[in-house]
Amino acid sequence: MIAVFNTARACDWAQQIGDTPWPLLPVANRPLLDYWLEACTELGVSKVHIVLGEDAKQIEDFIGSGERWNVQVEYAFARPAEDSLDYLKTISGHWKDGLFYMGGPFFLRRRKAYVSNGFQDLKACRHDFNKEAMFIYGPTSAEVDALIDSSGAGRGLEEVHIHPYAIGSIKAYFNLNLKMVTAEFSRYVTAGFASSDGSSLGYNVRTPPSSHLQSPILVGNDCRFGPMTTIGPNAVIANHVIVDAFSELVDCLILDDTYIGRNLEIRGKIVSGNRVIDPSDGTVVRIDDSWLIARNRPDMRTEDVVRYIILWFCTLGLVAVQVIPFCLLLPMVLISRVAGYSRKLFHDPHTGYIILPVFIKYQDRRSAIYRLFRALSLDKFPWLLRVLRGKLFLCGQPPMRHPEDDELIKQLKQYYPGVFCYQDYNRDSDRLTDSLWYAHIRSLYEDVKILIKALLTRFLSAGRKTASDRV
Amino acid sequence: MLVNFSRQNDIGVIKVGKALTAATVDTFREQLSRWQEAESDVKNYVIDLEQVDFMDSAGLGTLIAVLKRITERGGDMKIAALQKKPRMVFEITRAYKVFEIYENVDDAVKAFD
Numbered sequence: 001m002i003a004v005f006n007t008a009r010a011c012d013w014a015q016q017i018g019d020t021p022w023p024l025l026p027v028a029n030r031p032l033l034d035y036w037l038e039a040c041t042e043l044g045v046s047k048v049h050i051v052l053g054e055d056a057k058q059i060e061d062f063i064g065s066g067e068r069w070n071v072q073v074e075y076a077f078a079r080p081a082e083d084s085l086d087y088l089k090t091i092s093g094h095w096k097d098g099l100f101y102m103g104g105p106f107f108l109r110r111r112k113a114y115v116s117n118g119f120q121d122l123k124a125c126r127h128d129f130n131k132e133a134m135f136i137y138g139p140t141s142a143e144v145d146a147l148i149d150s151s152g153a154g155r156g157l158e159e160v161h162i163h164p165y166a167i168g169s170i171k172a173y174f175n176l177n178l179k180m181v182t183a184e185f186s187r188y189v190t191a192g193f194a195s196s197d198g199s200s201l202g203y204n205v206r207t208p209p210s211s212h213l214q215s216p217i218l219v220g221n222d223c224r225f226g227p228m229t230t231i232g233p234n235a236v237i238a239n240h241v242i243v244d245a246f247s248e249l250v251d252c253l254i255l256d257d258t259y260i261g262r263n264l265e266i267r268g269k270i271v272s273g274n275r276v277i278d279p280s281d282g283t284v285v286r287i288d289d290s291w292l293i294a295r296n297r298p299d300m301r302t303e304d305v306v307r308y309i310i311l312w313f314c315t316l317g318l319v320a321v322q323v324i325p326f327c328l329l330l331p332m333v334l335i336s337r338v339a340g341y342s343r344k345l346f347h348d349p350h351t352g353y354i355i356l357p358v359f360i361k362y363q364d365r366r367s368a369i370y371r372l373f374r375a376l377s378l379d380k381f382p383w384l385l386r387v388l389r390g391k392l393f394l395c396g397q398p399p400m401r402h403p404e405d406d407e408l409i410k411q412l413k414q415y416y417p418g419v420f421c422y423q424d425y426n427r428d429s430d431r432l433t434d435s436l437w438y439a440h441i442r443s444l445y446e447d448v449k450i451l452i453k454a455l456l457t458r459f460l461s462a463g464r465k466t467a468s469d470r471v
Numbered sequence: 472m473l474v475n476f477s478r479q480n481d482i483g484v485i486k487v488g489k490a491l492t493a494a495t496v497d498t499f500r501e502q503l504s505r506w507q508e509a510e511s512d513v514k515n516y517v518i519d520l521e522q523v524d525f526m527d528s529a530g531l532g533t534l535i536a537v538l539k540r541i542t543e544r545g546g547d548m549k550i551a552a553l554q555k556k557p558r559m560v561f562e563i564t565r566a567y568k569v570f571e572i573y574e575n576v577d578d579a580v581k582a583f584d
Contacts, residue, residue, distance in 0.1 A: 264563050289528045345489075
């Protein structure tokens, strides 16, 4: 038998929670994929076929070769827009000896009556959610064939006391975690390892004597609780979480790498890094305020730091070259009244909004001084100063206007507002497509390419308008 | 203009026009002080946050400072039309225990009666 896990499916609600792909979102501090792979071990499945999508790297990093679960893992990429069941048909040669398929955010929730190795009694079944196959189990290829062509009715998993729980919203995800902490966590722990009050504390958790832990709670590894904090009841706290003094965490889910500031009250909320989420209606507030809530681990990897340093010095060089021409030419541009700076509001990934001076042509007449100013990219000089202060990137996506570009921002998972972007040298640039593409292939090479092309294009076109002037 | 001021029944209604964050609090404080100096007979205030879709600790700190200053002068301040996202900031910081919050400006103004 082979297990096929489709991790390529898009999941809107999970994107609201943070950068963690939905298969790695923790349920009671363990990634969802961990439960799936554990089920493989219970079923005696030794071969796992993982269908990867956008978040391939993170999922591969987590599963690796599958040694941890004693399974042999092979990876494949999904074709965009390919239906899951069609994909299963194309790999029918793989499941000649049976199939165990998971096709989306789906949790095998053990009921109280579930017994260890209960999976062994599972019969061929299929469970759908929103008309999509989420779970298929067939010990023979004939049964799998029949299930793929069926509509997915049946009690299958219920018969072995497993509730087929499709996680279709932030609320469902939150409720699942709270149900785990309040009663069900011990069903996933080997008998004898569960504490009587259903609580669990990971490694390296530091709690001062004045910190008040009220069961049931689940706490991951490497957590610090400040003095006079109240943790629980019904709190799920993941790894690398710091809770500062006097704060109270009740009925909540705190995800990895989160800092909770002093004297806060987190009740009925999900906190993930710098995001506070109200699971009842899915409202997300991004707070990047080290006095309140923040991500306690920098997003930067070594290559990000190297890129940042190199580009910072490039910016310094550009500023040094531009400072004298800027000081000489700006007064002339202003006196000629052909153009000038106007302050506009833009989206900012950290503070929500940022005000930037935008160079705007006031009159539609030819002006040599204006063209020279632009050809030397002096109009970008104030933005370059902001790059030096860490407020903007040298190269990146075009800064998005607030509130005009709110819809665009919602579609961007990562937002890197930069001084120079594809639009500076590509007239037919589409802002959304290019922004998504930039976020996908962001690298030092790409940034240097954008910088050189943008500066050259501006210079050679003698400062004529580019697509980036649309802002 | 970040802030719009008006008077309703001798109560100052302060309508904040955008996010109240570290980037905007200085302007807010400056505009408010100027208006308070000009309208020194106004003791009670309603802060209308209908157009405020985000607030950070600096914004919240400023509101607390404004409340303190108003109460020191013998007046009172109420919050009206708090939107969902700033409301969440109020909830996690327990600021809802400090301020009286009303659904809209009219309710807040009536509450002074």
